Each structure stands twice: as C-alpha cells, then as structure tokens.
Amino acid sequence: MIDMEERIMIENGTRLDGRRFDEVRPIKIEVGVLRNAVGSAYVEWGKNKVIAAAFGPREVHPRHQQSPIKAIVRCNYNMAAFSVPDRKRPGPDRRSSEISKVISDALTGQVFVERFPRTAVDVFVEVLEASAGTRCVALTASSLALADAGIPMRGLLVGCAAGKINGEVVLDLGKEEDNYGEADLPVGIEPMTGEISLMQMDGHFTREEFDKALGLITEASKGIHEMMIEALKRRYSEV
Ligand code: ADP
Secondary structure, eight states: OOOOGOOOOOEETTESSOOOOOOOOOOEEEOOOOTTTEEEEEEETEEEEEEEEEEEEEEEEGGGEEESSSSSEEEEEEEESSSSOOOOOOOOOOHHHHHHHHHHHHHHTTTOOSTTTTTEEEEEEEEEEEOOOHHHEEEEEHHHHHHHOOOOSOOEEEEEEEEETEEEEEEOOOOOHHOOEEEEEEEEEEEETTEEEEEEOOOOOOOHHHHHHHHHHHHHHHHHHHHHHHHHHHHHOOO
C-alpha cells in the first residue's frame, strides 16, 4: 500500500503539473455545440472533457414528478465507459446518482422555477474524459447549457474545488493530487453574489484551511465566470 504521507506533490512551491497553489488547470469553453439540444456546452478543464445538453421547460415524464407550482430541474450525469484509463462499467451507479442529485439541487436554486409550473428542465451531462473534479466541470457546463437554452436564471454557477496536498491548501486538484491529497472541497458558486449552491467535502480541513480554500475558490470563480460570459458572447455574436 502507498503511504500517503510520503507522496511528494509539491517541490519548490510548485505542484506536479507546474501550477501555483492558486492556479486552476487550463479551461476551454464552447457553447452551442449540439444541434439537437435546446442548449449545450462543451468544457475542457485540464484533462477533463465534458459535454452538457439542456432541454425544456417541457412536459414532465413521469407525470407524478410534476409540481403544480414550479418547474423541476433534473440532471443526469454520466461517465462514458472510455472516460477513464480502466474501462468504467457503463450505466448509472451510486456515484453518478449522487452527482446528478447535487447538480440538480444546485441548478434548481438558480432557475426561476416558479415561472414554469408543471414543467421539467433537463440537463444531460456526458463525461467523455475524466481526470478529477468532474462534478465541478459538469456543473459549470450545465449552467452554460441552460443559459444557451434561454432558461431564465438568477446567475451562472461556477463549479470549482480546492483541496489539501502535503499540508498546503491548493486550488483545483489534479488527478494525482485528488488520489493522494488530504482533502477536497468541491463548491458551486454564483460569483456575482457569492451565493453557494453546492458544497461537499472529502477529508479534513482545519477551520483556517477551510476559509483559505473557500477564499481561493471564490477568487478563481470570478475569472472562470468571465470565461463563461465570453463563451456565451462568442456563441451569440456568431449568429
Ligand atoms: P469528481 O470527478 O467530481 O472529482 P470523484 O472524487 O468521485 O468525483 O472522482 C474523482 C476522479 O476519479 C474522477 O474525476 C475520475 O477521474 C476518477 N473516477 C471516478 N469514478 C471512476 C471509475 N468508476 N473508474 C475509474 N476512475 C474513476
């Protein structure tokens, strides 16, 4: 068994992939990539490749899920069998159900659901390549797909994580950092208001480390938010 304490992931203040502590992996965003979806987005984030497709507001099936006072927002997160080095068993599992739920809940808080009673807003997320932090990438892509679909929302959600490696709080863990790190804190945040709609935690932070991690996420989310706005603008200046 690997001794986690001995895994050196920081050398001379630099991380394995050369990043600073407060640096996210490179991000590339494209909106409106799918012809048959109402809205869609493709996000590359480090070695993650994620596509999201949004539909609705539309009729709810199964009907018993419909609400007379608001729209329901559903997310289906799926990792392709070829998305990881060892083939992943296709189909839903506990992890994908959990991620689908936390993303649905986060998005529900942003969509003006009361405007569309008895309807459903659906987002399908396909993870084509996974390399740590896919729920954050999925949330970011979902939010963009909903915006592209013209679904009225309070704001765009950014998914971003911070973690702890070799005792240091760092932004956006890469795969190896995620495997051998001491903590991971994925967060969904609306950077204009600072409102947090998703927060999960693996491992352990002291209160001070937690505050530092959240500070790094809050700061980074502003830059990512700008990239999202730019991607939406590009999409709509093309047509
Ligand atoms: P997140 O992707 O949001 O960080 P996890 O912490 O559950 O969620 O997963 C971390 C990483 O582990 C994923 O991004 C992916 O690279 C890898 N992973 C997840 N599930 C599997 C699986 N079934 N097989 C192989 N690798 C997986």
